[in-house]
Amino acid sequence: MITSMKKKVYIETMGCQMNKLDSELVACHLKACGYEICDALPEAEVVIFNTCSVRQHAEEKVISKIGQLKKEHQQRPQLVVAVIGCMAQRLGQQLLDDYRQVDIVCGPGQLHHFSSMLAEVLDRRRQMLSLNDPQETDNLEILDSKRDTEEMDRPFSAFVRVMRGCNKYCHYCVVPYVRGPEQSRPIRHIVAETRRLAENGVKEITLLGQTVNSYRFKEGGKTWGLADVLSQIHDIEGLERIRFVTSYPRDFDERILRAMADLPRVCEYLHIPAQSGSNRILKAMNRNYSVEAYLDLIEKARELVPGITIAGDFIVGYCGETDADFLATKELMRKVRYKNCFIFKYSPRPGTRAAAKMADDVPEVIKKQRNTELLALQNEIAFEDNQKLVGLPVEILVEGASKKPHLDSTEEVAEADAECTINYYEAKNSDTIQLTGRTRGDQIAVFNGSSKLIGQIVKLKIVKASALTLFGEMQ
Ligand code: SF4
Numbered sequence: 001m002i003t004s005m006k007k008k009v010y011i012e013t014m015g016c017q018m019n020k021l022d023s024e025l026v027a028c029h030l031k032a033c034g035y036e037i038c039d040a041l042p043e044a045e046v047v048i049f050n051t052c053s054v055r056q057h058a059e060e061k062v063i064s065k066i067g068q069l070k071k072e073h074q075q076r077p078q079l080v081v082a083v084i085g086c087m088a089q090r091l092g093q094q095l096l097d098d099y100r101q102v103d104i105v106c107g108p109g110q111l112h113h114f115s116s117m118l119a120e121v122l123d124r125r126r127q128m129l130s131l132n133d134p135q136e137t138d139n140l141e142i143l144d145s146k147r148d149t150e151e152m153d154r155p156f157s158a159f160v161r162v163m164r165g166c167n168k169y170c171h172y173c174v175v176p177y178v179r180g181p182e183q184s185r186p187i188r189h190i191v192a193e194t195r196r197l198a199e200n201g202v203k204e205i206t207l208l209g210q211t212v213n214s215y216r217f218k219e220g221g222k223t224w225g226l227a228d229v230l231s232q233i234h235d236i237e238g239l240e241r242i243r244f245v246t247s248y249p250r251d252f253d254e255r256i257l258r259a260m261a262d263l264p265r266v267c268e269y270l271h272i273p274a275q276s277g278s279n280r281i282l283k284a285m286n287r288n289y290s291v292e293a294y295l296d297l298i299e300k301a302r303e304l305v306p307g308i309t310i311a312g313d314f315i316v317g318y319c320g321e322t323d324a325d326f327l328a329t330k331e332l333m334r335k336v337r338y339k340n341c342f343i344f345k346y347s348p349r350p351g352t353r354a355a356a357k358m359a360d361d362v363p364e365v366i367k368k369q370r371n372t373e374l375l376a377l378q379n380e381i382a383f384e385d386n387q388k389l390v391g392l393p394v395e396i397l398v399e400g401a402s403k404k405p406h407l408d409s410t411e412e413v414a415e416a417d418a419e420c421t422i423n424y425y426e427a428k429n430s431d432t433i434q435l436t437g438r439t440r441g442d443q444i445a446v447f448n449g450s451s452k453l454i455g456q457i458v459k460l461k462i463v464k465a466s467a468l469t470l471f472g473e474m475q
Helices: 017-032 056-075 086-091 093-098 108-124 175-179 187-199 226-234 254-262 279-284 291-304 323-336 353-357 364-387 411-424
Strands: 008-013 046-051 080-085 104-106 128-130 157-161 204-208 216-219 222-225 241-245 269-271 309-316 340-345 393-401 433-439 444-449 457-465 469-474
Touching: 008 017, 017 046, 017 080, 017 108, 017 157, 017 204, 046 056, 046 086, 056 080, 056 086, 080 086, 080 108, 086 093, 086 104, 086 108, 086 175, 093 104, 104 108, 108 128, 108 175, 157 187, 187 204, 187 216, 187 226, 204 226, 222 226, 226 241, 226 254, 254 291, 279 323, 291 323, 309 323, 309 364, 323 364, 340 364, 364 457, 393 444, 393 469, 444 457
Parallel strands: 008 046, 046 080, 080 104, 104 128, 157 204, 204 241, 269 309, 309 340, 444 469
Antiparallel strands: 216 222, 393 433, 393 457, 433 444, 457 469
């Protein structure tokens, strides 16, 4: 336990929402132990990188950041450097051996030990390693259940983990190896945590799981699924919005869609990655569904949940992807009309089946070209669909002052959006700033208003739209 001057901790987070939640939980726990979280690395005495292994590029970035700290570490030998998350799990001892400036390596399933590891390192200056233990099943409950809303960056919106790990073993993906098998939390823990968060002012809950619709928990002679979680938390006082991410297209229980339709606080939004529009490639990826089944699910979702928005992920240039496969992906994108898509160029990840058994045979130049083409198509679709919202009312939860550029898809579009924002919105007086928030369908909307609106749900009329951003006026 730290008793003297508060040590400053800087946390940098890469990757998915699960990592964002882990960082928030670690930050809350460290604050409770007497540390202070700071925004700038140079003033920190403890630097934590919460890492992602899903793409090679993400790992390379962390290695470069660790490399940059070598000199800093020599000048400030008391500086503690910690690597947590998926890359910590994947590389383990190798990180400690290769980079002497790294003091702590801690896998994503061991974060409940992080504060004691840090105390030990500060006390004895020795390197420490803790990797996931498959026998430990409820270790993260310790962190999840102790979150203090006063310590959260956005006290009105919170992630709640419903499960962790993944059993799907898509051939390109490292997640099952670094996060372990699927483990669903007891439903009563999820309800209790959500209630506690709502009592402390949280209005929006996002239920998190790598394959969130696979949530299954057996208790009291019943198997509880995600639809049960949605209905159990729905009436908690103070909650206004409920979301869940990320969905896996196979085994999608229709009860979830019916819960979305019947429960007004559940937002009309589904993030459901397709990854490819070619059945041949889906098979090579071990995704275990067909394009037809995926489209049936989207059609059902649109039929049962009017106005639902769909977000997706695609990988281009996967092993063996031909021009015909890529055309099929574009065709799927045209049919679904996603709100937004995350599009990635395939890169083999060590330890996966694709890396071991399949040739990474699509040239980089083709991967880049397909990436650009697919992004352009997505932007065209999103731009067209967003124009249909101009003149309509939307309800947004105000998240904070607008940062520029707005969320990415391509740099050009982000820049165009930023330009549009600047031109369109010059704050008229010092009482108003440009604020940003999200609609129920997860679209980003910006408008001019008072910072007192942060954390509130407000109604806007959309007056202008780009592919990535809606521009509104308060009603
Ligand atoms: S469903 Fe597939 S892509 Fe998603 S985390 Fe699991 S293995 Fe990875």
